[in-house]
Amino acid sequence: MRPAEETAVPVAGTGEEAGAARDPGRRGRPAVLATGLVVGMAVLALVAMASVALGARGVSFGTVIDAFLAPDGSNDHTVIRELRVPRTLLGIGVGATLGLAGALMQSLTRNPLADPGLLGVNEGAALGVTLALGLFGLSDPAVYVWFAFGGAALTSVAVYALASSGRSGSSPVRLTLAGVAFGMVCTAIASAILRMDAQTFDRMRFWLTGSLAGQTADTLVRLAPFMAAGLVLGLMLARPLNTLALGDDAGKALGVGVNRTRILTGVAVTLLCGAATAAAGPLWFVGLIVPHAVRAVVGPDQRWVLPYSALAAPVLLLAADVAGRLIARPGEVQVGIVWAVIGAPIFIMLARRRRVAAL
Template sequence: MRPAHQIESPPAMPGRPAESPPTGATGRGRTAVLTAGLVAALGVLVLVALASVALGARSVPLSTVIDAFLAPGASSDHTVIRELRVPRTLLGIGVGAALGLAGAIMQSLTRNPLADPGLLGVNQGAALGVTVALALLGLSDPAVYVWFAFGGAAVASVLVYALGSAGRSGSAPVRLALAGVAVGMALTAACSALLRIDAKTFDRMRFWLTGSLAGQDAATLVRLAPFMVAGIVIGLLLARPLNLLSLGDDTGRALGVAVGRTRLLAGVAVTLLCGSATAAAGPLWFVGLAVPHAVRAVVGGDQRWVLPYTVLTAPALLLAADVVGRLIARPGEVQVGIMCALLGAPVFILMARRRRLAAL
């Protein structure tokens, strides 16, 4: 079994950074193919977004969806589209991009193929922060309680890394995963205990704790979007340093990477992404685990491609899961958090078995 620090490290020639692209016609051809793939991924996201607006407890013809924007009227369909489904779809795009990118950054930074904001307890920490703000302090403005989500996410990250790194074996992938699951369960239990104190808050948050895109209006999206955008921008700018750090801290430092600053910025990006996404939709599992692995299987280990591909494909997956959850339980719905768990759990098991990480 390979040492933990070698898992997920992209192949590289000795003394040559992993980000170095192929030269000549081969390099230009690969770049053209990957760029075309990005355009295709964007097209898929647009199609899934249209499906999210048109499909639900009551399906709406595509022509009516178009009329709701080009020739808005007072019909019930137009009202549902503009005031409910469009904000829900935009929220799903933001949350999916945030969680997918956070997972890709965490996997690259820790060289841990099992890193995921939900699996490592980061989302549960953010959820506890929101629960404290709502249940104990009575704060109901997303622009205010999102700061509690940031604090909870940061504390959970530090705690999981400290527990997973203790001992001689260091931060082995399974140790981090086990520490994350343990901390996440403890934080979830704390959330449940706090909500039992206030039945009214519990009734308000019970769907949110499962993970749901429903119930949030456009105002919530406007308040949280700046944090999501900031986290996405910071994360995408870290592609080159993360590539170099994949060769090891010493090699990355020799190639000009400020290791401490890169880790700090990565931590800030993950905190912004997970905190804002959890404040909006609750703790969602496995989006940040499954999508980066699928992307790397297609584009390779170069973070300059992995990160933007993840930003486009993760929200497509999340919206698709949300649409399926609405269709299979008409006139009700299955929360997107449940659908993501159903899709992501087999991926987690497959990754653990394929890389023989389950053997302690």
């Protein structure tokens, strides 16, 4: 099977041929994928500009540029600087965190249906925030984000434990059912709290359906460090997750700390989902659909899936937010509703695909 001694050097190969013989599966791909990331960033910049310029109040691009270069305190400039820019940046942050959180969860659970909303993590975080705001009257995002983390962490542990109890272990279906059930319980408790308190309810009404509006630049500044920490940690886990994707035994045999990787991924997901939910309410589908689509394009390598998910999600989230502003002019439809309308049919389509259980 193996001719002696002529294995090391391909005979009379030019550099290019040798490269082709060496690694046929990888040739050229990383370069293409890296270029794709750059293009993705450019698209994100374009969508962000649209998000600043478009809305219930139409503003010309010239005015947008003036608002940055020569702010004159006019109404338009104030809207842009104090409402639209923070909202856009928040959209980028929330999108990136949810996209990455979804990709991490799908990889860790080897479950293509994993989503921070579907598995109840965002609802848990939302319940935490509701408790903080509704019962304890805490209104500083840097404080109530900890309640979001607590809620997110507790629900992830509870859902995972519930799904993997019993002999058959956790299957995608059990995990999803447990997540949906837990999420509903959390949402029900949160609603009950809000019903008792009309004032808080009014403030949280929009937040609870998932909205980028109504948050100030201050919220963003306070939540940004948590989002950044979650993003960095999450992206660093790509290789261990890649290896663990081959199965627990294979991963361990290759030297992956299985429990350490699980726990670190859990921490990253909690940071990402907690911060995103504290900022924009419990959003569904973003974390489910984006990594799905990304995998279909870039393949199963988490070193590409994770950054692509973190980049594609904010593009789509911002686009949905802008669409929500334009559909119901001069009012607006919250981004959570726009996503549900777009996301639900896509979700059904994914669930109907036969190979959905095999990640």
